[in-house]
Amino acid sequence: MIVLAFFLSFAAWTALAFAMNRHRRDMGWVRATPVQRIMLRVAGGGLLAASLWACAGHWGWSMGTVAWFGVMTASALSLVLALAFRPRTRRAS
């Protein structure tokens, strides 16, 4: 359940990051259409909520909410580090 909460939150941040054209450009992807951006943001929000649900499933609601903030911090840091130090082979110039 804890691992699930972490990866739900990680997926949420990933969706939110790739709703932003800056991070798409870094990956060498095409720009997102407005509809895609909205869908990615909705998905991100939904996944964050799902992560809270997973935390509550393990810890109960009061402690789960506290843990959720910690899980969000840990997963967001992981994503940022993964984006910054990813293997550069795919980078489009």
Next chain:
Amino acid sequence: MKEGFRQSMSWLHTWGGLLMGWILFFVFLTGTAGYVEAELDRWMRPEKPLVAAEVAQADALALGLRFVQEKMPDARRWLVSPPGGREQPELRYFVEGYPETEGAPGKRQSGFLDPETGEKVAYRATGGGRLLYRMHYRLHYIPTTAGEWIVGFCAMVMFAALVTGVIIHARIFKDFFTFRPGTGHRNWLDAHNLLGVLSLPFHLMITYSGLLFICYLYMAPVIASEYGWGEDNRRAFTDIMFSGRPFDRNTERAAPAPLAPLGPMLAEADRIWGPGNIGFVDITRPGTVAARVRILEGTRRVSGDRAEVLFNGATGAVIDAPAVNPAPRIVSETLLALHEGLFAGPVLRWLYFLTGLVGTAMIGSGLILWTKKRRARLEGRLGFALVERLNVATVCGLPTAVAAYLWANRLVPVDIAGRAAWEANVMFLTWAALAVHAALRPAARAWAEQCWIAAAAFGLVPLVNALTTDRHLGASLPAGQWELAAVDLTCLAFGLGFIVAARIAARGHQRAVQAKEVSPTVQEAAE
């Protein structure tokens, strides 16, 4: 107008953050260590058996209560906490005697008991993780109140720095995931922003609740306006505030009366909270008609409050519980409990530890950012050099000093007087030595050298442990004693982290050297 507002906020953020940053770094680092206080305590008492004996709480409690009753029958207070959970792994007792002269506090004594035999056990004298935790709100070597005032003031500045930081950031959502390594001072700004934003809820909570902890100190007139000045009135307030009813501080010996059997009282507590869930048993004025037995629940909650039952110690009857918690107290206790995180199990504790480190790193990166932004303009000035050296001595020197504290725990002879104090002295002497080193070396080289020193200091902790005790990784890992192994392993991880930092610093040093080598040629070319 808007620009002016943001600029003045930026000024406050920069200068408040800089001037208080070094103390705040100390507060955050030692406070983060406080989250693993119990684990450090256990590591720093290697005399404890590798695997704790499995003892039923009721049996251990009975042994502890018998010990204080037999050895200190005349005390005016007995407090026994049974082993249970992470927070109190030991069977402990605390005893307070009657004052021999009027007005003086009675003699106090506390110690550990073997939960199987009820005999006193002796560990090496150590401040443990507890001392690091205490340093984060009262510093060291100075009176507690002075330390709390300083930390309280710094926390106020920290809170202002957080709010102004959010205002001046302006691109929180645009830069939410942005980190561009290796591009001048931009990467330090990115790092500072990321570390701040990604755990902003934690930073706000920890700073605000930290202020709340000591508001009784610096908002004393508010309390005094309701309760009056003086020690007795202050105590009347804290009793009501923290336990919901006055605490019996009467030091007279009341008329003698035998203590009612404790068994039924403990059984009642077990009935309410389930078996094995007692935090401690606190008996005041035993052997008199005024005796009270207070039993506290063991479980910690996010809302902070722990249930208790109070008995008349002479009759054994339950004394009615105080009225339900008023809402403001629940809010305050919840914030304080969130700050301490005592309810956290292993995973949540790691998350607390991680976010604590993130906060520490945010402060450190802010300090470094100040110099990176101003190097071109201010290099060579005395003030700039001072900031740069203090940064090295704090960001690298202080963690090394904490590692030295762990070394001292293993290397200071067990039988010297004032041993626990010497552990802390070693920590601060190390810090002072590194501050001198930072002052004498060129700044860029000092960074690299101190990172290597820190890497060695942390990385060798498991080795020092293995050479001086048999509680090393080779023993703790096969036995599955993770809280013990975690200290060694975390030190190793810090050691590796500082190796990475040292390589980054060395690269920065090389760039600085190259820049200096290039500039004369540029001058020659200009001539």
